[in-house]
Amino acid sequence: MVTFPGSLDDRDAQRAVRLAGGEPVALWHGDADLRGVDAVVLPGGFSYGDYLRCGAIARFAPVMQTVIELAGHGLPVLGICNGFQILCESHLLPGALTRNAHLHFRNRDQRLRIENTSTAWTNAYQPADEIVVPVKNGEGCFVAAPDVLDRLEGEGRVVVRYADGNPNGSVRDIAGICNERGNVVGLMPHPEHAVETLTGPSTDGLGFFASVLTAAVS
């Protein structure tokens, strides 16, 4: 779990990892050492205040140089919200996240459809599973060039899609995507906020963290 200056959901994501049966390890943005972890989560928040562009400054942190390198060798990496933005800025994932079409920050419980269950982070779900997890972002509108989108669709790399309403204007209702290998996944919604009935709209988000434990074992 990487903490950048301005990361907010880092402790929440650690809790989610713990509830899924994993052992969370705190990593620091300024430290290039990943301490031998089996997978990396880039949590939500406002790294560097989201100034300039979301994720634009965090992308250059020392820790990201290692993440970029090891992701290329198959290390599972999940970017949630701000983490997704950082992955796009780092070019680990294609496309970009822009200002929500309605120009507001929006927090709501969102229905999603899991479109790809073969990634390191979604193998615990069944194809076409529908889950409810919170979304909360101001710049979550996914955009990419038409040919990139066609490739993403063609290769099954749209991992999650908004169902029942699109909260930010993302093209083709895309909520999350993965790289070619399926080890790097980024999504705007927050599965780590749907891991306990007491505090979340559901426990549907646990699957992301359970998936990677299986992936790490295999």
Next chain:
Amino acid sequence: MPRVVVDVMLKPEILDPQGSAILGALPRLGFDGVNSVRQGKHFELEVSEPVDEARLRVLADTLLANSVIEEFTLRVLP
């Protein structure tokens, strides 16, 4: 069609957190020699002729810039 460019900047005495954050990041990226960064907004408008510059200034002043904290420059390009 004539184009009008409006640049909006925070007044110099107002804190510019975005500019400061970028400036702070530069050394980490190995860029030196930049002593200050300020970030503002850049608007490009396409307008019909004839261009009523005075009216456009009102527009910039009331809508594009927040005169409490920002100031603007306006250029009409042919």
Next chain:
Amino acid sequence: MPRVVVDVMLKPEILDPQGSAILGALPRLGFDGVNSVRQGKHFELEVSEPVDEARLRVLADTLLANSVIEEFTLRVLP
């Protein structure tokens, strides 16, 4: 000290909700004759001499603009 101005705009094919919102508000505020509005970012940098423009372009291209969705122009002012 030399100043460098970088203007960053979304590529034309990318939707610009902020520009559209402004355009949509204009008639309500009684402004007509504006046919399009696009909103981008405007950066003003103060740099030390000598100015290495090529290096500044790299800075603009890697940090100030995201080449996936944006394009930029750079001007060095004396």
Next chain:
Amino acid sequence: MIDTVERARDTPDHPQPYSELGLKSEEYHRIRDILGRRPTSSELAMYSVMWSEHCSYKSSKVHLRQFGDLPRSEVLLVGIGENAGVVDIGDGYAVTFKIESHNHPSYVEPYQGAATGVGGIVRDILTMGARPIAVMDPLRFGPADAPDTQRVLPGVVAGIGGYGNCLGLPNIGGEVVFDDSYLGNPLVNALCVGVMRHEDIRLAKASGPGNQVILFGARTGGDGIGGVSVLASETFAADGPAKRPSVQVGDPFTEKVLIECCLEIFAADLVVGIQDLGGAGLSCATTELSSAGSGGMHVVLDRVPLRDETLAPEEILMSESQERMCAVVTPSDVDRFMQICARWEVTATVIGEVNESGRLTIDWHGERIVDVPPRTVAHGGPVYERPLARPLDLDDLTAGDPGRLPRPSTSEDLQVLLLRMAASPNLCDKTWVTEQYDRYVQGNTVLAQPEDAGVLRIDEQTGLGVAVATDGNGRFTRLEPYAGAQLALAEAYRNVATTGARPLAVTNCLNFGSPEDPAVMWQFAEAVRGLADGCRVLGLPVTGGNVSFYNQTGDTAINPTPIIGVLGVMTDVARRTPMAFGTAPDEVLLVLGETRDEFGGSEWAWSEHHHLGGRPPAVDLGRERALAEILVTAAEQGLLSAAHDLSDGGLAQALVECCLRGDVGAEVRLTGDPFVNLFSESAGRVLVALPAQRRARFTELCEAHAVPVAELGTVRPEHATLTVAGQFGVPLGELRAAFTGTLPALFGSPGR
């Protein structure tokens, strides 16, 4: 030329602009008497800003004393006088909470005004040694359809969200109220809650001679100079915000980093005392710290890191640049302190040293520009017993009984009224606002808006948690300030209890017009007396608060608006009672309390008839206590599946909200006048739902506490209709459309 102490001695007759700085001539002469000479311009700046209404409480002090005189509460660990009060919630945990106003700045520049309001209250909480864990935002605006509300509301909401979201603080509740009286004076109040272990409580004092004074956080710039005295103490000129004072811009990222940095510093136990820089900036921090500690401090002002090198020393002392803190650190800890700051890339500078001289001395360019007894600046300000006079129009107002207003006479009228009320700006769904706030971050939000109170888990192992609610009703308070304050207290108290939490402590923000108007001052005095008396009956301490005066346009003051915050504790948040119907099988509905024909100051009278008159509903705090006892016990025993307090809009509104929240229908049967039953705003009532098999046990509990309980009806999950037997049935879809359509129609539909 620098105005030094020496020069001030030599030029006693040098004219000084004290009145431009907001000081009265007597006040200026008092300063001269204290110093035995004329003040230097820097000293004058410090006194003027610290003796302003905002910082010195000169008009309110004599009244606020009543809060300090309440019986000592055993849960109160730190009381009024510190940055925020601290209460013991058990298991070694302490919670601090406080409300502040940022009304005038938010009118001038809604986004930044509201954002910096959040920033300021969060620093107050942080200063106590606590991790901030949530915010709330009680807001008041002019009419929803007024053009200026279109400017102010979206900006305020975006500012609160922009700052709070970026800090990672869940927003768990607040209020959005529209009323003509706030048109030129919106109210932007912000509450923050923080948690710490008992041993981590920190205080604002500079003790230990030789200890170092460290300024850390953002650099000091020219923002908000004079903001305190101009923004907070003077009424706007009749022509509106034309003479715009400079505005502060917030940097939430810097504040977020500052929070984490401070918490790490606290954990390493590196501070002797700490103070945030808010209104009056360094003037306030240095004088308050030194007067609470060893009594003396020396500061070298040249060391203050500046954003703008052209600032004069007076300006540096008055600057309200945000995101700054001031700490007192023993010399041996300074290095470790600096290391933590460096790790977070927080600028930190030693600017001075504590001593026992009894004086605050400040140097600039090697010359002495300030030499004052700090207590006289921080606490020696004037105290006024302002004249009080019952408002001349009050008799006419109370005589204007709403009983004479036309009421609906047919079932069809009633149904139309129910839908229209549900769609009225004050009662309608506030999702347009609240979805701009993050309520999930930190992962401990158990209940948030639109529930009666926000509920936060504090301890993941035990489930220990707190509930917080804020309430205020300017119309009730206008009609009868004493009762109005108590009604606000009662409602916040009831809201906390409705979720199952035991009310523990009170904070408040008192928003009023000009204290120089005897009618306003009377309202203020009555409201404070009502609140203090109310707290005595409920057995709750007032832990702190804030006063905002001069909320008026010309001679017209806002409706007096005390906002009351109540904090409660819950031993296990898993036992909280939510408001949605339909979460348990076979639910029956009961109403606790008595419904009377009470429409004075009601939402019905206002939204249907634009009428404000008569008397507000009767308050019975003994009944509120009994009610709370029932609700808390019922939650502990797991008797209730839902509960919702009856307030604005009465039973009708509560039914609409509970049905829509659970997306289930209900059928109710009314005895007596259906209009009064549905729309009266009698206090001390709660609507509950529970599985039928627990009804007997629950009614027994009510009888034991002598609270009347009436059968109302049943939840009907299979019927998507709210039915009032013998009157009407409204499909939920129609209800939802009415309830949710209003704000998007007014402020722009945010898309699908």
